[in-house]
Amino acid sequence: MRGLHVQRSTLVVLAVLIPLLALFIYVALRSGPLAPVPVRLATVEVKSISPSLFGIGSVEARYTYKIGPTVAGRVKTLNVHVGDMVKAGEVLGTMDPVDLDERIRGRDAALKGAKAQLAEAAARRDYAQTQARRYEQLLESGSTTEEAVSTRRQELQVAGASLKAAREEILRLRADRKAIVAQHSNLQLISPVNGLVVAREADPGTTIVGGRTVVEMIDPESLWLNVRFDQINARGLAANLLARIVLRSHAVESISGRVLRVEPLADAVTEEILAKVVFDKLPKPLPAIGELVEVTVALPPLSPAPVISNAAIRRIDGQLGVWEIINGKPHFTPVTLGFGDLDGFVQVRKGLSAGDKVVVYSAKALNAGSRIKVVEHMPGVKQ
Secondary structure, eight states, X not given: OHHHHHHHHHHHHHHHHHHHHHHHHHHHHHTSTTSOXXXXXXXXXXXXXXXXXXXXXXXXXXXXXXXXXSSOEEEEEEOOOTTOEEOTTOEEEXXXXXXXXXXXXXXXXXXXXXXXXXXXXXXXXXXHHHXXXXXXXXXXXXXXXXXXXXXXXXXXXXXXXXXXXXXXHHHHHHHHHHHHHHHHHTTEEEOSSSXXXXXXXXXXXXXXXXXXXXXXXXXXXXEEEEEEEEXXXXXXXXXXXXXXXXXXXXXXXXXEEEEEEEXXXXXXXXXXXXXXXXXXXXXXXXXXXXXXXXXXXXXXXXXXXXXXXXGGOEEETTEEEEEEEETTEEEEEEOEEEEEOTTSEEEEEESOOTTOEEEEEESSOOOTTOOEEEOSOOTTSOO
């Protein structure tokens, strides 16, 4: 009887444990660590994509004018402020002439004295010429000596040299005065074009050296964008391609534009291609010089080729590839990729063919021995 009671207790325990063990195994295989990994698949398709380039740049002015004096001086007046629109020929300010007016008057006085000396030298030359002719006539009649004639000829040469020196002195003084007058005319800071004042580097009373900028202007109609593109994806970038421009200050809207030119010099440090992009129509109000912009350039469509979503691409042990489903099991297939577009599709040059199934999303990292379960939708993943 005692043995029968033990067997009955054992059977009761087994009757409880076996269902629990079966339930545990079922749960472990369905929802535990041994459960199959939910994955979403995509089929490799052959189609044409239109790749796009994305770049970051800044607003710049094609034409900048830095206006200032040619020699050292002191700012006397300044009539404009940052943000003012000015017209070509408008006087922006003046420099203090200091002693330029006195120097011009000094050159005028020196010119008068030089002209008087010129007249005196001309009179001496005429008198010496007359004397030389008279003594030559006297020599022919035997009324004077050869030595006296030679003296008169020498006096004529000296008078001629003095006249020449007086003329050269007048030319020098005139050139000197012309230079001072030109310097005086540069005291007016004049706008060369219709433009916008973007910087005012000095105030009245400031002493500055020659060549330093007092007012900086730009031509607002010449705004363009200096944009950088990654060299790896820049193939096909060329002039006249359409572009979408997004200013940092207007991030919710895009502005149409086009590529004006691709710079022949690239940045070897950042490995970027430089390009100039222009607006089809300048935005109003004008963006600030130096404002950051995001530019997307539409490249020409590519020939049809196998494409996959870039979400399927994985890098394992430094090798680029995808998890391909072969006979219901994941297999890591190395691939060689081509161009991609901004919709998330990328060309596959080698490794896959049309119709192949690849994993786009998985609930956790896969390996060659992973059990998978194909699902149509995955929680938390945008479809």
